[in-house]
Amino acid sequence: MTSILPNRMSRFGKVLFDRATGAAAEMESAKSVCALLGEIYEPGMRVLDVGCGAGHYLRSFRQRIDPGIDYSGIDLTAHFIDLARKAFPEVETFAVGDVCDLEFTNNSFDVVLCMNVIPNLAPPPTRAIAELLRVSSKYVIIRSLFADMTYLIRELLSDAEEDSALIAADGSVAGDRYLYNNMYSENYIRSIIREIDSTTTIRIESDTSAVPIDNRGELGACGTRSEAGLQIAGQLVLDWRFIVLSKNGDVTT
Ligand SMILES: C[S@@+](CC[C@H](N)C(=O)[O-])C[C@H]1O[C@@H](n2cnc3c(N)ncnc32)[C@H](O)[C@@H]1O
Structure with a gap:
């Protein structure tokens, strides 16, 4: 079970909200997904953003794709959906939901x-x-972490300066306070998509949009920086890639 610590939720929520209102800079990944969406978008398309946070992609879509885009956003974290509604009071299609x-x-x-x-x-x-895939009639675009092998990574969450108490002497982990940051191999992701729907076409491409940033001041230890086009969190190099799925078979594999 994953639970976000209250202080992390409010700090991250502020970052998401500032991006949604334009008080903070647009994310590079927002620009990248606009480029991908621009390849397939036609006016009138219904777009769902799952795990939308405070809805900051909507801001980018309106500016870069279509000011009248038909957009819905859902997120598991009720606080982020409250922030989305505050940032975009005219949008009635934000809701709490689970992917x-x-x-x-x-x-x-x-x-x-x-x-x-x-x-x-x-x-x-x-x-x-x-x-x-089930709720889409045409396309699914996912941005996720990849690695040469699949790594399941759990970050133990602690408000304390000293978090050694999170792992007991017998190796067990205290409580349920952790956040996954899993990295999957391309073979694994392709095989599970094949299992779900063998007719869907799959394109996977690296997101090389990382520009020099360092938000560790804003976000503390969970912030990131980038070097040589790669995003780095602590000691982890984050190999972000886009997975573009088409149910109509018009995406090159
Ligand atoms: C790292 S943030 C990404 C936010 C936004 N999509 C972006 O790219 O900036 C992950 C988001 O996924 C949401 N989330 C986590 N588990 C979820 C689930 N099971 N269903 C829907 N949203 C979830 C979190 O609340 C959070 O807003």
């Missing part, structure tokens, strides 16, 4: 996005990806 159990009928949206959420889910990601 593993989406409350939409099959094919409800033309494009379903899930940006930077899969690494944080308890493995395996099969159920989440199946749900994203």
Whole structure:
């Protein structure tokens, strides 16, 4: 079970909200997903953003794709959905929801996005990806972490300066306070998508958009920096890639 610590939630929520209102800079990944969305978007398409945070991608989509885009956003964290509603009071299509159990009928949206959420889910990601594909009639775009091998990574969460107490002498982990930051191999992701729907075409491409940033001042230890085009969190090099899925077979594999 994953639970975000209250202080991390409010600090991260502020960052998401500032991005949504334009008080903070647009994320590079928002620009990258706009480039991908721009390749397939047609006016009138219904777009769902799963794990939308405070809805900051909507700001980018309105500026870069279509000011009248038909956008819905869902997130498991009620606080982030409150912030999304505050940032975009005119949007009635924000809701609390779980990517593993989406409350939409099959094919409800033309494009379903899930940006930077899969690494944080308890493995395996099969159920989440199946749900994203189920509610989409045409495309799914996912941004996730990859590695040459699959690594399941749990960050133990602690408010204390000293977190050695989180692991007991017998190796057990105290409580349920951890956050996954899993990295999957491309073979693994391709095989589970094949299992879900063998007719879906799959394109996987690196997101090389990392520009020099360092938000460790803002976000503390959970902040990141980038060097040589790669995002780095603590000691982890984050190999972000886009997975573009098409149910119509018009995406090159
Ligand atoms: C790293 S943030 C990414 C936010 C935004 N998509 C972005 O790229 O900036 C991960 C988001 O996923 C949400 N989330 C985590 N588990 C989820 C789940 N099971 N269903 C829906 N959203 C979830 C979190 O609340 C958080 O807003």
